Amino acid sequence: xxxxxxxxxxxxxxxxxxxxxxxxxxxxxxxxxxxxxxxxxxxxxxxxxxxxxxxxxxxxxxxxxxxxxxxxxxxxxxxxxxxxxxxxxxxxxxxxxxxxxxxxxxxxxxxxxxxxxxxxxxxxxxxxxxxxxxxxxxxxxxxxxxxxxxxxxxxxxxxxxxxxxxxxxxxxxxxxxxxxxxxxxxxxxxxxxxxxxxxxxxxxxxxxxxxxxxxxxxxxxxxxxxxxxxxxxxxxxxxxxxxxxxxxxxxxxxxxxxxxxxxxxxxxxxxxxxxxxxxxxxxxxxxxxxxxxxxxxxxxxxxxxxxxxxxxxxxxxxxxxxxxxxxxxxxxxxxxxxxxxxxxxxxxxxxxxxxxxxxxxxxxxxxxxxxxxxxxxxxxxxxxxxxxxxxxxxxxxxxxxxxxxx
Amino acid sequence: xxxxxxxxxxxxxxxxxxxxxxxxxxxxxxxxxxxxxxxxxxxxxxxxxxxxxxxxxxxxxxxxxxxxxxxxxxxxxxxxxxxxxxxxxxxxxxxxxxxxxxxxxxxxxxxxxxxxxxxxxxxxxxxxxxxxxxxxxxxxxxxxxxxxxxxxxxxxxxxxxxxxxxxxxxxxxxxxxxxxxxxxxxxxxxxxxxxxxxxxxxxxxxxxxxxxxxxxxxxxxxxxxxxxxxxxxxxxxxxxxxxxxxxxxxxxxxxxxxxxxxxxxxxxxxxxxxxxxxxxxxxxxxxxxxxxxxxxxxxxxxxxxxxxxxxxxxxxxxxxxxxxxxxxxxxxxxxxxxxxxxxxxxxxxxxxxxxxxxxxxxxxxxxxxxxxxxxxxxxxxxxxxxxxxxxxxxxxxxxxxxxxxx
Numbered sequence: 001x002x003x004x005x006x007x008x009x010x011x012x013x014x015x016x017x018x019x020x021x022x023x024x025x026x027x028x029x030x031x032x033x034x035x036x037x038x039x040x041x042x043x044x045x046x047x048x049x050x051x052x053x054x055x056x057x058x059x060x061x062x063x064x065x066x067x068x069x070x071x072x073x074x075x076x077x078x079x080x081x082x083x084x085x086x087x088x089x090x091x092x093x094x095x096x097x098x099x100x101x102x103x104x105x106x107x108x109x110x111x112x113x114x115x116x117x118x119x120x121x122x123x124x125x126x127x128x129x130x131x132x133x134x135x136x137x138x139x140x141x142x143x144x145x146x147x148x149x150x151x152x153x154x155x156x157x158x159x160x161x162x163x164x165x166x167x168x169x170x171x172x173x174x175x176x177x178x179x180x181x182x183x184x185x186x187x188x189x190x191x192x193x194x195x196x197x198x199x200x201x202x203x204x205x206x207x208x209x210x211x212x213x214x215x216x217x218x219x220x221x222x223x224x225x226x227x228x229x230x231x232x233x234x235x236x237x238x239x240x241x242x243x244x245x246x247x248x249x250x251x252x253x254x255x256x257x258x259x260x261x262x263x264x265x266x267x268x269x270x271x272x273x274x275x276x277x278x279x280x281x282x283x284x285x286x287x288x289x290x291x292x293x294x295x296x297x298x299x300x301x302x303x304x305x306x307x308x309x310x311x312x313x314x315x316x317x318x319x320x321x322x323x324x325x326x327x328x329x330x331x332x333x334x335x336x337x338x339x340x341x342x343x344x345x346x347x348x349x350x351x352x353x354x355x356x357x358x359x360x361x362x363x364x365x366x367x368x369x370x371x372x373x374x375x376x377x378x379x380x381x382x383x384x385x386x387x388x389x390x391x392x393x394x395x396x397x398x399x400x401x402x403x404x405x406x
Numbered sequence: 407x408x409x410x411x412x413x414x415x416x417x418x419x420x421x422x423x424x425x426x427x428x429x430x431x432x433x434x435x436x437x438x439x440x441x442x443x444x445x446x447x448x449x450x451x452x453x454x455x456x457x458x459x460x461x462x463x464x465x466x467x468x469x470x471x472x473x474x475x476x477x478x479x480x481x482x483x484x485x486x487x488x489x490x491x492x493x494x495x496x497x498x499x500x501x502x503x504x505x506x507x508x509x510x511x512x513x514x515x516x517x518x519x520x521x522x523x524x525x526x527x528x529x530x531x532x533x534x535x536x537x538x539x540x541x542x543x544x545x546x547x548x549x550x551x552x553x554x555x556x557x558x559x560x561x562x563x564x565x566x567x568x569x570x571x572x573x574x575x576x577x578x579x580x581x582x583x584x585x586x587x588x589x590x591x592x593x594x595x596x597x598x599x600x601x602x603x604x605x606x607x608x609x610x611x612x613x614x615x616x617x618x619x620x621x622x623x624x625x626x627x628x629x630x631x632x633x634x635x636x637x638x639x640x641x642x643x644x645x646x647x648x649x650x651x652x653x654x655x656x657x658x659x660x661x662x663x664x665x666x667x668x669x670x671x672x673x674x675x676x677x678x679x680x681x682x683x684x685x686x687x688x689x690x691x692x693x694x695x696x697x698x699x700x701x702x703x704x705x706x707x708x709x710x711x712x713x714x715x716x717x718x719x720x721x722x723x724x725x726x727x728x729x730x731x732x733x734x735x736x737x738x739x740x741x742x743x744x745x746x747x748x749x750x751x752x753x754x755x756x757x758x759x760x761x762x763x764x765x766x767x768x769x770x771x772x773x774x775x776x777x778x779x780x781x782x783x784x785x786x787x788x789x790x791x792x793x794x795x796x797x798x799x800x801x802x803x804x805x806x807x808x809x810x811x812x
Contacts, residue, residue, distance in 0.1 A: 054737065055733060055736040055737045056735075056736040056737070056740075056741075056742065056744065057732055057733055057735070057736030057744040085729070087729065087733075088728075088729055088732055088744065088761045089761060090745065090760050090761045091760075122729065123727075123728075123729025123730070123732070123733065124728060124729045124757075124761060124763070232733060233729075233732075233733050233736060309715070321529075322494075322529075322530060323491070323493065323494055323528065323529025323530045323639075324529070326463055326494055326529070327461060327463055327493075327529065327638060327639050329462075329463070330461040330462040330463030330639060331460065331461045331462070334462075335462075336462065338462065338463040338494065339496065351530075354496050354497075355494050355495060355496045355530060357530070
């Protein structure tokens, strides 16, 4: 079973791999029995960066994080609850989000706007603040090094396995680490969708440089994954850099490139874990489009393939129905000549130009039997290329989402 | 069972309700045993109009119909096959589409460009032309009045019931009829998607007026239905007007309005039948968005709600999860204030401004138990409004589309 393999292979250190970070994940009572409150803490003040949902409907914690990111230059903590999104909750919801920051700050003896707030779960219900405040009091006493598995579990909703990862590498002979946890599952789409990720590093990075790094790498990773095309009200990627490694990353240097590469690998790993854990997913699908007129066109085409329920169900049914793939590119809105379209599945050519079928159906279907499927499309028009990661679409997705609240 | 109810209630006259039209539907051997070849014929020359897929990948018959619509002013027939889309079939596919017109024209003793050609089914396989040519020879002898049920059956793919309907009304004291057959099922989306519809009328209508009528009414009906967001390579709506009623419809007259109204009702009926028969559909969903800044905005919002797999699965699971509806509007790209969002389900208010829940969840869920669900969203921003018809998303959809070719 695919899922179990993921769980046993996972790494158990994430956000506390970098020096000076502690974390905790506990049950405070929003959910029946599973962990539902997480805290990430750096004793040293950290710079921060954030990338947020593009949905016009912004959950209260998103509003609060955006405000704090503007009003403060140093940060110490992120408090996160699962089980309730605190979205579409109006004035009271906003007050409650501030309160989560206030209470955490009070207990940690820092300022409120040094604490980011994040929520995920059901939309349209007020947070049970009594439980959360009790939980905050309790969780501050639980923070420690190496608690990352519990922390990653506490931010899960319909995720079936926790997502955490870290990278440690040398810069100028000194050890630097980046760690991260994430949650995804349903509603995963470009531009963030009920997707939370929290990244820590012990590098020293100036605020604007950190924001640039996080934005650029997010565009190539979290913004390149598609589960179902829905975009949520709560998504955010937050990153804290506390400088505990005594290594500074300065823009436009060789060290910047090394750091960026490692950050890319970390975020890519978390992104792919999110796709693998897409609701009901049984296959990881990597879609490469090349030969488009521009990278933007390639991205549009790859995204439309990844969004097509007909393509996703065909992959699930292990049917190499290339007609659906070319049709999806056809309505992606880009310019291309269908006669030049070429397709490979798992590195075996299926279709050459002028609709020449190079592998009979029954054999092409065999290529889809693996749990990881690579689709490569060549439009033979230009140099534009893009990669999108997605998953197949199973009966299970419908079952999970038809009864999420019941 | 919803489907059976549809079948027993259906009308059995479609395209031959208007005077002077005959039709036939037979099995020629593209499919194993089901009907797969249809012919619509008018002895009198008819003017014609067409609306075609917006997919960049155009099936051969679409190219041929577009050419004939330009090169000829009078038409006599439409030959249609199911079971094979003749799409992505290159030069040979195009030759075969012309050949279908040629053979039909030869047998009917008319010109090739007076015969429209249409195909639906699997993409990327060449037509079995020997079977089709034999079929054409045979079908010409079978045409008659009142054969519409067989004709509607012969254009079906995964449709579970034939779709046909007619309207007869008086203009200046004289009887005028419009009739139609359609097929839909998967890939139904705005702007046509593996959706074929053939409309006949015995009114006399000049070519440009007929094109205007068909385009305008299609925009309000076939282009307002959404099943899964996929757009096919083969869609077309064709209309023939043979003048046999001796009633002429002239642009910008009162009679034009009467005719347009009846055409709207006919196409709306066929559109809704297509949605009801969406692959795996168990509920018909009408989405009304009002109070948008423009009609275009209202259309975008309604369409995004209709496209959201999360909304569609929630409706299937009878979960009045309004958070998913507001979130879908939030990423539709339109301007609105979420605080002013209001929602009704089957005419009962569920959510008022400032997220005031007016009907508790358990009761709201009850409203989704019917087989027809009306969702009304008020954005309270302007006068823009739009209606979209869609269906829910069931496990059955995945099953049908995961194994379409096996």
